[in-house]
Amino acid sequence: MVGKDMVIKDDGIGTIGLMAPAETRMTRMRRALVMLDARWRTLAREPEEGAATAEYAVVLVAATGFAAVLVALLKSDAVKTLLTNIVKKALNV
Structure with missing residues (x-):
């Protein structure tokens, strides 16, 4: 032009x-x-409500996985012994 x-x-x-x-x-x-x-x-x-819902779902799945790992660790014999010894020492003081 x-x-x-x-x-x-x-x-x-x-x-x-x-x-x-x-x-x-x-x-x-x-x-x-x-x-x-x-x-x-x-x-x-x-606001992007769908994105927030998906983020909550991811956080819930991660928290559930972490809880499952924590329960498995606490049920092991080594951790039970360790925690029992800590409580015994605390009660002896």
Whole structure:
């Protein structure tokens, strides 16, 4: 496209190159900032509830696995002996 003041290079997807007048670039930058602000406000208003639910599920599975490992350790003879000796020493003091 050829304007009155200078040549505007249009790449066909709606962006204007550096040869555009300053007002046109500023207008597009303002419009982009307004759209970005609107998107951020939309995301802040609509929390991703599904993602939070999935995160809770992962935490629950991890906690259950940790509890299973802990129970298995506490049932072992070595840990039972260790805990019994600790309690006996504490009661002797």
